[in-house]
Amino acid sequence: MNRPVSVSSDRIEKLLVRCAGAYSQNTLRGYRNDLLQFQKWCAANENEWFPAEPATIAAYVDDEVETKAIATIKHRLDALRFAHVMADLPCPTDHSEVRLAVRRARRKKSVRQKQALGLTSDILGKMLDACPDTLLGRRDAALLCVGYDTLCRSSELALLTVEHVSSCRSSVLVPRSKSDPHGEGRIAYLSKETTAHLEHWLAQAKIEEGPLFCGLHTGKISERALTTPSIRRIVKRAGVRAGLNDVEVKSLSGHSMRIGAAQDMMVVGIDTLGIMQAGGWKSKNVLARYVENAASSRLHQRRWQRLLEMSKSRLPMPHSC
Structure with a gap:
């Protein structure tokens, strides 16, 4: 397989600029940050980052799960999918190698996210x-x-x-x-x-x-x-x-x-x-x-209240004089 051609971050920036107005600024800002993090990881590991090979993304997921939450990894895969689709390139995140890496990550780490405190x-x-x-x-x-x-x-x-x-x-x-x-x-x-x-x-x-x-x-x-x-x-x-x-x-x-x-x-x-x-x-x-x-x-409050009512109904009646 031929190695993908190295592409500068300017191309990603052009993709994001092209999408302005079609997506919210917050969404594009998040994609930009996620793609930058992936680019840095690829540079440190001497991998081409765009277009990305499925094997590269799978290795990235295996590495990131050690320190990142599943939700963070999912966001970054979404950004990679977005970048490739917007560049009219095959989507590497759909490859079985990436899917298996995600399954490994989910089995290794809990996917439950911490919920913010509700302002009741x-x-x-x-x-x-x-x-x-x-x-x-x-x-x-x-x-x-x-x-x-x-x-x-x-x-x-x-x-x-x-x-x-x-x-x-x-x-x-x-x-x-x-x-x-x-x-x-x-x-x-x-x-x-x-x-x-x-x-x-x-x-x-x-x-x-x-x-x-x-x-x-x-x-x-x-x-x-x-x-x-x-x-x-x-x-x-x-x-x-x-x-x-x-x-x-x-x-x-x-x-x-x-x-x-x-x-x-x-x-x-x-x-x-x-x-x-x-x-x-x-x-x-x-x-x-x-x-x-x-x-x-x-539900628990209702259960406890119901059990309390039932226990009271079972109390022995006092003996009459």
């Missing part, structure tokens, strides 16, 4: 109580409430503008999401409390158009929308202010509002279809992963 209504209440009565506190409170009510991902919150909010501030159009790449959008509704927090933020910040949530620097409003990393930092900072312990704060993420809201909806008895529609989920399996902790807890 109880935790949200503590965070809101701890928000300072300042411009920053107003923004953080509005962001947390809107994120919880809309079940938005951090990337979706970053896309929201004032124009996406209804005139009465009771609903929001989520224009695009990971599961809605073509921008059909979904309507999410806001509680009266969330509407009040949002109105306070917009009024104090004097924002009438543009990004709904923007950065603050030395007390001044930025014209740029918050990024997903900055939203994650805001959530963690709110957790610190609310007195959460170090483990809990570390477990918070930009997805915590989405996870917590889904868990709360499940606990109060909203059916799966309703939760999927509220959060824009397309897969029941993904939703099940989000709410499994709350679901399991609820």
Whole structure:
């Protein structure tokens, strides 16, 4: 077999530029990083990296599983598949040699991912109580409430503008999401409390158009929308202010509002279809992963309560005098 021709990273960059507009910036940024990591590994091991041979990718998987999570490896294989497909080249990740390497990796390491801590209504209440009565506190409170009510991902919150909010501030159009790449959008509704927090933020910040949530620097409003990393930092900072312990704060993420809201909806008895529609989920399996902790807890609580009721019913009747 002829060795593949070495290709500089410029070709990958051209592929990504060509895909701009067809894919989100976050997706392309992730592909760029994953391809760069694969390129570095190939350079260190004196392998050609693009086009990639199945044997090279299989060796890469065998090596990476020692230090990387299965999800990380999967992301990098997705990036390699993407690059080859966009270059109209045969996809090496479909080769049996790569499939076997992935199976070895899955058997060697658990595929279960750590889930972010769900920002449920109880935790949200503590965070809101701890928000300072300042411009920053107003923004953080509005962001947390809107994120919880809309079940938005951090990337979706970053896309929201004032124009996406209804005139009465009771609903929001989520224009695009990971599961809605073509921008059909979904309507999410806001509680009266969330509407009040949002109105306070917009009024104090004097924002009438543009990004709904923007950065603050030395007390001044930025014209740029918050990024997903900055939203994650805001959530963690709110957790610190609310007195959460170090483990809990570390477990918070930009997805915590989405996870917590889904868990709360499940606990109060909203059916799966309703939760999927509220959060824009397309897969029941993904939703099940989000709410499994709350679901399991609820089932055990019901079991313990039922057993307690049964044990009480079996108590001997007191003897009459």
